[in-house]
């Protein structure tokens with residue numbers, strides 16, 4: 001049997017879940033799921049499917065209405081020019097990334113993964129028989145990949161750059177200039193860029209999100225990954241999108257036809273509901289998460305006498321935590337009943353990720369519990 005590593009975010013939340021089942025209150029800052037009731041536009045669309053009493057297979061690449069709406073949404077929001085043939089519905093953003101790596105990585109080829117990275121990237125590269133090459137970034141450098149860092153890690157075996165903007169766990173946003181310079185270097189080396197943009201709507205304080213799809217000169221080498229999970233608070237519905245040149249999309253469709261058969265018909269209808277009211281639904285999520293973000297940081301700064309400024313995007317506070325992040329996070333869960341994700345899972349030891357997606361009451365109580373068990377350093 002092959003030995004695969006489970007996602008560390010799933011591992012910590014499983015432990016937290018186990019404690020909750022035993023009746024122990026856990027403050028779950030571990031999982032990046034915007035915990036909110038679904039917007040009525042989503043629920044009404046799904047209810048219509050239930051009323052019709054039929055839940056058939058959907059077309060492998062997704063129902064046509066959803067593909068059209070997704071392409072229109074991308075083009076309107078992020079200055080892209082995707083057609084339906086360049087758009088596919090996937091089982092969450094996660095399967096889009098997985099599928100793209102399966103297509104672009106052959107045995108022994110390398111994919112560049114800037115760290116801190118989203119936990120699943122390196123293992124997904126390995127599952128595709130490739131080699132993840134970690135490109136460390138620093139707090140001092142704003143946790144950003146630079147053209148020179150990128151150049152320094154390219155070898156004759158490099159095929160893919162996995163770029164995450166807006167970033168999880170750091171909440172970074174790349175500017176147009178920064179992205180353009182990175183894409184130019186990637187193009188010189190003939191790389192494919194898998195651009196994971198699943199937090200694109202969750203920017204705050206006027207932070208501007210720029211998509212890799214908005215550079216016409218690079219569109220032929222970019223695969224954009226999007227999702228309803230975060231932008232529309234629909235994580236459990238499992239609806240994501242990949243946007244890429246039509247031959248890439250046909251190949252992802254072929255992979256889906258041999259694996260997932262696409263995502264659930266009901267979920268796709270629910271996503272149609274979301275996209276028909278896209279700005280309203282994402283605005284609802286952004287507003288609620290914005291409140292929690294403000295509350296999280298103001299409470300944290302008050303309790304710990306710090307002046308930490310929130311990151312401009314996504315749902316996380318990536319904090320220094322102490323040398324052994326797994327040990328410290330276990331201690332936090334055992335002693336304070338606070339779940340956070342060890343930085344080592346993101347390729348950056350000494351840090352932990354706290355999500356501010358819990359209810360407002362739990363954010364305050366969770367941080368108070370945290371204060372009793374831990375001092376920031």
Ligand code: PLP
Nearest residue numbers: 092093094118168198227229240
């Ligand atoms: N990419 C990033 C950076 C994420 O944080 C996540 C989820 O946490 C995903 C992709 C996958 O999300 P989903 O499969 O729910 O769309």
